[in-house]
Amino acid sequence: MKNILSTLFLASGLMLSAQVGINTDTPKAKLDVNGDLNLRDKIAVLDATDNSLSQGNNDQLLVSQGEGYAPIWKTLRIPEYEPNKFYLIFNNSFSDKVGVDFTNNEQPPVTSTGKAAAFTKGADFSNLTAFKKINGLSQKIQVFSTESKAYFQFETVVQANFSSNGTPDTSIDYACGIFVDDKLISLRQNNLKASSAQFTFITHNQIGMVTNLSKGEHTVSVGCSRLTSYGDAPNRKLAIGTNTSTNLNSFIAQSSLKVDVYEVPQVFNTIIK
Structure with missing residues (x-):
């Protein structure tokens, strides 16, 4: 019951306020978390090409596209080098x-x-x-x-x-x-x-x-x-x-x-x- 009430209060706050802060009284975004964030499930971002939600693929990273644009998933490739070799x-x-x-x-x-x-x-x-x-x-x-x-x-x-x-x-x-x-x-x-x-x-x-x-x-x-x-x-x-x-x-x-x-x-x- 306690967890349900907390969730309801948070949802109500999101509807009533343009910005919500967790562990901060001066949020700088619609949701501002001042502390650790632990995601136990999945994260998705908007794919502007077809207006769908994309969860990305294994080993991909979220990369910013700048202000006003949703981030996108990118594959990070780092070549393998042997130490002390030219x-x-x-x-x-x-x-x-x-x-x-x-x-x-x-x-x-x-x-x-x-x-x-x-x-x-x-x-x-x-x-x-x-x-x-x-x-x-x-x-x-x-x-x-x-x-x-x-x-x-x-x-x-x-x-x-x-x-x-x-x-x-x-x-x-x-x-x-x-x-x-x-x-x-x-x-x-x-x-x-x-x-x-x-x-x-x-x-x-x-x-x-x-x-x-x-x-x-x-x-x-x-x-x-x-x-x-x-x-x-x-x-x-x-x-x-x-x-x-x-x-x-x-x-x-x-x-x-x-x-x-x-x-x-x-x-x-x-x-x-």
């Missing part, structure tokens, strides 16, 4: 058809000794004289763990508008670097030589790696420079990621950058489906 968390590929080009006047006045001093891991891009960035390859990446390995694969075409030259006396030294937050993490030097054919070109491939980047957003970029010219090369243009002559087009000469970030997961980013 997983591919981020990967993407970027391309650029604009590239960069250099005349002989854009060569830095750096000796071989000076190059060795300048081209060190962690060197800042602003300190590498005459380097130009390939703009389309400057992109944001995300790191979610303090234990990570980021791999970068850069590929492009390097061309000079050399005339036909059967000797190796005409050539250009160049360098390309991969940067993270404008810090050098990989650098490769190479030499493009004139040949018996006009408008010589080569494919440049480069791989870089950096470990344990700080958590958060980082910027990866690629920059290149013309270093030294030999023979008739001072009269010739060097192009990286673009063409100097019509035997190539922008599609063939374009640059690409592939980024893979492997991490030991520390933060589980839940996926709601």
